[in-house]
Every structure is written in structure tokens, then in C-alpha cells.
Amino acid sequence: MSNLTDIVPEVRQVTLSSTPIQLSATATNLAAGVVTVIKATQSNVGEITLANSQAAAVPEAGNDVFVMQPGESITVQIKDLSRIWVGAWENGDGVNYIYER
Secondary structure: OOOOOOEEEEEEEOOOOOOOEEOOOOOOOOOOOOOEEEEEOOOOOOOEEEEOOHHHHOOOOOOOOEEEOOOOEEEEOOOOHHHOEEEEOOOOOEEEEEEEO
């Protein structure tokens, strides 16, 4: 696979901690092999949760989620970024993410 033409940086903030949001507000169709880096914003007050549904991403004990501390990052390979849901323990916390296009 050759390099793609540019990178796309994005920022997503969870307005209300009780209402998780999709990582991408619109469906994406990323090429095979494209890696997306997701980073919990360094200035977050609390943890970020990542899940495969809005209900699962609500930050409550017992939900099956991936938890990120402020400043922590992960890489994923997924075609449609809108399938990742982001929850936050504190209003206004969020994530940055970047991928090739």
C-alpha cells in the first residue's frame, strides 16, 4: 500500500458526560490498512471510554469499555469511525484523532 495524499486531524468533545458521541459524526469509508490514532485530550479532567455502542460508552461501572486516561492514545484499524462511541466522565472532556486520507 502506498502513502495516501494527506492526514486528517479531528477533535471531538463530549458535551454531556451522560451522552456519549460517535468518534466521527458521519460515516467514513477508510481504505484497508489505514491506521487511526485516538488520543484522550491531555487537559481532560476524567477518563474517556470507548465502546461499540452509545449505551455501552456511558461511563458507568460494569460496562464493557476501553478506558483511557488523559493523554493516553491507542491505534485502531476500522473502516467506519462512526462505529466507535466516546464517553467521558466529565462534561467537555474529549479526544483527538488523526488518520491518512
